[in-house]
Amino acid sequence: MNEILKINNVKKFYGNKTNITKAVNGITFSVGDGEFVAIMEASGSGKTTLLNCISTIDTVTSGNIYLDDIDITELKESELADFRKENLGFIFQDFNLLDTLTIEENIALSLIINGDDPNQIDPKILEIAKKLGIEDILEKFPYEVSGGQKQRCACARALINEPQLILADEPTGALDSKSSRRLLETMSEMNEKLSATILMVTHDPFSASFCKRVLFLKDGRIFNEIHRG
Amino acid sequence: MLNKLAFRNAKRSIRDYIIYLITVTLAFSLIFSFNLIIFSKDILELSSIMNSFQMCIIIVSIIVILVVGWLIYYTMKFMLQKRSKEFATYMILGIKKKQIIKLFLLENIILGVFSLIISFFIGIILSQLMTLIIMNIFQLPYQINFSFGSEPILLTLFYFCLIYLFSLWKTRRKIKKMKIRDLLYLDKTNEKKANHISRLNPIIFIFSLLCGIGALLLFHNTIKNIMEDSSTPSGLHLIISLVLIIISIYGVTLTISDFLLTVLMKRKKIKYHGDNLIIIRQFSSKIKTMGFTLGTISLLVTLTWVSLNVSNMFYGVFQTQTENQAPYDIMIYNIYSETETEIGNDSPPLKQYIDFVNEYYTINEKLTYNVYTNRETPIRKYISNGLVGYQPYDCYLKLSDYNQLLKMRGLKEITLKDGEYFIHTFRDVEEELKTYLQTHQTIQVGEYTLHNKGMTSRNYTTAWSRGSSYIVVVPDQVITDNFEIVNQITAIDTKEETTEEFAEKMRKKFPAKVYVEDRETYQTMISIQQVTVKGEVESENRSMLTITTFSLMYLAFIFIAVVGTILSIQSLSDSTKYCYRYVTLHKLGMDAHQIYKTLAKQLLFFFIAPIIYPLIISISTAYSLSYMFDAFMKSDYSILGYVIFNIFLFLFIYLIYYIATYFGFKKNINEKIKE
Numbered sequence: 001m002n003e004i005l006k007i008n009n010v011k012k013f014y015g016n017k018t019n020i021t022k023a024v025n026g027i028t029f030s031v032g033d034g035e036f037v038a039i040m041e042a043s044g045s046g047k048t049t050l051l052n053c054i055s056t057i058d059t060v061t062s063g064n065i066y067l068d069d070i071d072i073t074e075l076k077e078s079e080l081a082d083f084r085k086e087n088l089g090f091i092f093q094d095f096n097l098l099d100t101l102t103i104e105e106n107i108a109l110s111l112i113i114n115g116d117d118p119n120q121i122d123p124k125i126l127e128i129a130k131k132l133g134i135e136d137i138l139e140k141f142p143y144e145v146s147g148g149q150k151q152r153c154a155c156a157r158a159l160i161n162e163p164q165l166i167l168a169d170e171p172t173g174a175l176d177s178k179s180s181r182r183l184l185e186t187m188s189e190m191n192e193k194l195s196a197t198i199l200m201v202t203h204d205p206f207s208a209s210f211c212k213r214v215l216f217l218k219d220g221r222i223f224n225e226i227h228r229g
Numbered sequence: 230m231l232n233k234l235a236f237r238n239a240k241r242s243i244r245d246y247i248i249y250l251i252t253v254t255l256a257f258s259l260i261f262s263f264n265l266i267i268f269s270k271d272i273l274e275l276s277s278i279m280n281s282f283q284m285c286i287i288i289v290s291i292i293v294i295l296v297v298g299w300l301i302y303y304t305m306k307f308m309l310q311k312r313s314k315e316f317a318t319y320m321i322l323g324i325k326k327k328q329i330i331k332l333f334l335l336e337n338i339i340l341g342v343f344s345l346i347i348s349f350f351i352g353i354i355l356s357q358l359m360t361l362i363i364m365n366i367f368q369l370p371y372q373i374n375f376s377f378g379s380e381p382i383l384l385t386l387f388y389f390c391l392i393y394l395f396s397l398w399k400t401r402r403k404i405k406k407m408k409i410r411d412l413l414y415l416d417k418t419n420e421k422k423a424n425h426i427s428r429l430n431p432i433i434f435i436f437s438l439l440c441g442i443g444a445l446l447l448f449h450n451t452i453k454n455i456m457e458d459s460s461t462p463s464g465l466h467l468i469i470s471l472v473l474i475i476i477s478i479y480g481v482t483l484t485i486s487d488f489l490l491t492v493l494m495k496r497k498k499i500k501y502h503g504d505n506l507i508i509i510r511q512f513s514s515k516i517k518t519m520g521f522t523l524g525t526i527s528l529l530v531t532l533t534w535v536s537l538n539v540s541n542m543f544y545g546v547f548q549t550q551t552e553n554q555a556p557y558d559i560m561i562y563n564i565y566s567e568t569e570t571e572i573g574n575d576s577p578p579l580k581q582y583i584d585f586v587n588e589y590y591t592i593n594e595k596l597t598y599n600v601y602t603n604r605e606t607p608i609r610k611y612i613s614n615g616l617v618g619y620q621p622y623d624c625y626l627k628l629s630d631y632n633q634l635l636k637m638r639g640l641k642e643i644t645l646k647d648g649e650y651f652i653h654t655f656r657d658v659e660e661e662l663k664t665y666l667q668t669h670q671t672i673q674v675g676e677y678t679l680h681n682k683g684m685t686s687r688n689y690t691t692a693w694s695r696g697s698s699y700i701v702v703v704p705d706q707v708i709t710d711n712f713e714i715v716n717q718i719t720a721i722d723t724k725e726e727t728t729e730e731f732a733e734k735m736r737k738k739f740p741a742k743v744y745v746e747d748r749e750t751y752q753t754m755i756s757i758q759q760v761t762v763k764g765e766v767e768s769e770n771r772s773m774l775t776i777t778t779f780s781l782m783y784l785a786f787i788f789i790a791v792v793g794t795i796l797s798i799q800s801l802s803d804s805t806k807y808c809y810r811y812v813t814l815h816k817l818g819m820d821a822h823q824i825y826k827t828l829a830k831q832l833l834f835f836f837i838a839p840i841i842y843p844l845i846i847s848i849s850t851a852y853s854l855s856y857m858f859d860a861f862m863k864s865d866y867s868i869l870g871y872v873i874f875n876i877f878l879f880l881f882i883y884l885i886y887y888i889a890t891y892f893g894f895k896k897n898i899n900e901k902i903k904e
Binding site (some may be wrong): 055057078080081082084085086088090092096097098099100101105108109110111112113114116118119121122139141157 | 425497498500501502503504506507510511513514809810812813814815816817818819820821823
């Protein structure tokens with residue numbers, strides 16, 4: 001399998017000389033094209049820090065992160081935003097939908113930022129919305145739909161650019177168990193039918209159980225890895 | 230303990246509310262400086278009507294107090310919202326609500342007193358500056374004078390207490406009603422939910438706009454009618470048009486976002502182009518939340534521009550009025566006998582007047598001239614009634630008198646050949662006279678047929694032809710015994726400058742007369758002042774100029790500052806409250822530079838939205854008012870110049886608020902993005 005993401009001995013330390021927090025302490029792993037991988041950790045900040053480093057929102061203390069053979073730790077500040085919009089899709093715990101935009105417009109946001117042809121935007125949204133089962137709520141505002149629907153809108157927004165990698169940070173964190181299950185099923189479908197590569201961090205074993213591979217993190221290091229049969 | 234906490238919090242607030250504090254300080258500085266001026270002996274003694282300056286500024290101050298009070302209450306509401314969680318925490322910890330109210334009010338009083346103390350110093354400097362300007366208007370020398378009585382301070386303190394008592398009382402009531410839960414969620418309740426585009430609002434928008442256009446047309450026609458025929462009742466029309474304008478301002482502001490959404494959102498190319506979608510949506514959500522406040526802001530902006538325009542027009546009027554009304558040091562009207570009292574006219578003979586003048590001044594030059602008519606109307610019958618004045622016939626001046634009068638004013642004399650005539654006219658009749666001259670090559674005056682030599686409206690004075698808006702100058706021989714004298718006027722040029730006091734003395738000695746005027750069909754009683762003294766007219770005009778321009782400018786500056794501050798506070802509070810929007814955009818791949826660009830555009834929209842409609846209204850009303858004022862201006866373009874100048878003056882100050890807000894906002898979201 002073609003490896004899309006390669007993490008090579010990444011470290012991220014916080015604090016000063018007397019009090020250092022080693023949030024990520026020498027992690028190495030890779031994610032193949034079309035994989036659905038979870039990083040699990042009971043608690044602590046390590047997994048989100050790692051995800052932030054991969055998503056170029058945070059910088060590493062040392063080590064390298066390759067996405068499609070580009071070392072993103074070497075990218076300049078000015079290149080990062082373009083890199084994000086061209087290669088990454090995001091699903092956040094608290095959805096991060098703009099409350100002033102309708103669901104449709106929220107999905108369009110990625111395309112607009114990417115500078116897509118305005119005429120192509122509507123058909124693309126409709127296509128993805130149908131796949132995620134949210135075509136009926138496109139005209140609504142975020143406050144008018146349920147948490148699960150919001151998160152599927154976020155999924156649509158992440159998918160619509162056909163990014164190399166989708167990063168999901170505790171996507172079920174703000175959902176009840178029924179909505180969580182539906183969302184995870186949706187994400188599995190995204191992975192299987194649309195061949196989206198997804199890297200998800202979570203503390204929830206149930207969420208992780210939907211993934212093909214789970215990496216366990218403890219004290220900033222990977223201490224176990226399991227594959228679903 | 231409470232005091233210490235209040236003091237510390239107040240200190241912290243200075244950083245967060247610096248724009249607000251600067252505005253409040255400037256507002257109090259202006260209030261104080263105007264109070265210093267209206268109690269200044271130097272100013273009050275400038276002329277007898279300067280006493281009304283005091284009254285005028287006090288009335289204006291009441292409006293200022295209301296507007297500044299609104300600003301302070303509005304800001305307190307914001308501070309409360311921002312710190313609601315902090316107060317809820319205090320309450321959970323067991324501090325009583327009463328104490329929290331005390332704490333919050335104390336903090337605001339500390340901030341207020343702090344601004345007030347600074348404004349006393351700035352106010353003194355400002356008042357010196359304004360006194361200098363006023364002295365300059367009166368063409369008097371000025372020496373800096375820092376001494377003042379207790380009245381200005383007491384009055385300013387009184388205003389301060391009024392403003393703060395009102396705001397503190399309102400805020401106190403607001404907190405008192407709140408429960409811990411309300412406080413905990415207060416910072417989440419501000420923005421109304423974005424709504425679906427209303428179908429009704431775009432219709433209301435168009436209706437409001439039409440209502441505004443109708444109101445402006447009504448205003449225009451009413452002003453025009455007043456100018457053309459002052460006897461038409463117009464008060465009701467003016468009030469209706471003003472009320473309609475106000476309704477239209479609120480209507481337009483409240484519904485413009487739905488109108489824009491309806492128009493723009495249908496066009497995908499516009500909607501999805503660049504950051505349009507984000508900007509339009511943020512903007513409309515902002516308008517939905519604070520529509521009424523924005524309406525009030527639009528109203529204040531309209532008042533600002535109208536005040537500035539009107540104040541400049543008055544400035545223009547009073548600048549030219551002295552030349553128009555009293556071009557010569559002393560003018561004596563209609564005393565026909567040189568040495569004896571006339572039969573049927575109980576005025577003393579002219580000699581007594583001249584002797585009286587001689588007691589006070591040295592007479593350089595003196596000319597008694599007549600305004601004649603032959604009770605015919607070769608020109609007048611072609612000119613609109615509203616423009617020509619009350620004289621029913623064309624009036625004539627002899628060329629020799631006219632040239633002598635020009636010479637006395639230091640103007641160039643004219644020459645007329647036999648068979649030529651010349652028109653000197655007031656500016657508002659000029660257009661109609663031009664049309665008349667195009668179609669009428671000659672006029673018949675008595676036995677003579679005369680060709681027009683030319684016409685001018687420069688340096689016209691009503692002194693030449695009481696009751697007529699233009700005068701026809703003819704060669705001396707044209708005036709024969711068949712002509713009767715309409716007015717006999719004596720113009721005196723004195724060596725010394727005449728004064729207001731002299732005018733009073735002269736009036737006491739020679740009181741105004743009441744005449745019964747026979748105008749063929751009806752009779753009217755008119756009281757005519759028989760003496761005009763330049764010193765008095767000048768001082769009146771200068772006083773009026775000072776009173777009108779200063780009062781209106783005062784209002785205008787307070788309004789601009791309050792409007793700028795409220796928009797700024799509102800935006801800056803959003804910068805902390807809604808920064809997650811920008812963080813999301815950043816995560817989705819918008820770089821910081823693009824976000825700042827979007828932000829600048831978004832703020833620009835927010836700042837421009839409440840001023841576009843007022844701009845249209847102010848230009849339109851200025852155009853209407855020009856019917857009233859244009860004739861008194863130095864040139865055709867004076868009013869246009871004032872309007873353009875005022876637009877830029879406003880925009881300049883407004884721009885400062887915009888830039889300050891942009892940088893404050895940028896700093897706030899920058900911190901979040903970098904986190």
